[in-house]
Amino acid sequence: MSARIQVGDVVPAQSVKENAPDTAIPLLLKGKNIIVGVPGAFTGTCHAQIPGYIEAYNDFKAKGVNEIYVFSVNDTFVTKAWKENLAPKGSPVHFIADDTAAFAKSIGLAFDATHILGGFRSLRYVIVTNDDKVASLAVEPDPSKITITAASAVLASL
Numbered sequence: 001m002s003a004r005i006q007v008g009d010v011v012p013a014q015s016v017k018e019n020a021p022d023t024a025i026p027l028l029l030k031g032k033n034i035i036v037g038v039p040g041a042f043t044g045t046c047h048a049q050i051p052g053y054i055e056a057y058n059d060f061k062a063k064g065v066n067e068i069y070v071f072s073v074n075d076t077f078v079t080k081a082w083k084e085n086l087a088p089k090g091s092p093v094h095f096i097a098d099d100t101a102a103f104a105k106s107i108g109l110a111f112d113a114t115h116i117l118g119g120f121r122s123l124r125y126v127i128v129t130n131d132d133k134v135a136s137l138a139v140e141p142d143p144s145k146i147t148i149t150a151a152s153a154v155l156a157s158l
């Protein structure tokens with residue numbers, strides 16, 4: 001696992017899976033973006049956190065945010081079902097399947113959750129980028145809580 005990403009670092013170039021398990025596309029970070037990392041779809045805390053980003057999408061856009069990406073350590077079938085559950089009418093928020101925790105590990109924000117979730121998972125974090133550079137980073141000290149990574153807190157910090 002890599003060292004924890006820091007403000008000023010470049011988000012490593014990666015291909016990500018959004019719509020299909022066999023199709024990876026480059027993660028293109030242009031302008032201001034929000035990357036939300038969560039341990040897993042449908043887990044209680046994650047399921048409570050993400051609706052704030054969906055509901056405040058237009059507020060984020062008004063603050064100059066180009067894209068919001070939700071990274072979850074799940075396969076694309078699960079992340080697509082999760083998005084459909086949280087936003088049955090659709091949402092421009094991108095739900096990304098970090099199926100092997102490769103992205104979380106590459107930025108040093110993975111932890112061994114084998115005892116609870118069966119393997120490595122992502123810490124609960126939010127990265128704000130300017131292009132591919134980290135402008136701010138918030139990592140929840142307790143991944144079972146939503147404080148500094150809540151949509152309202154991130155929106156207020158922009």
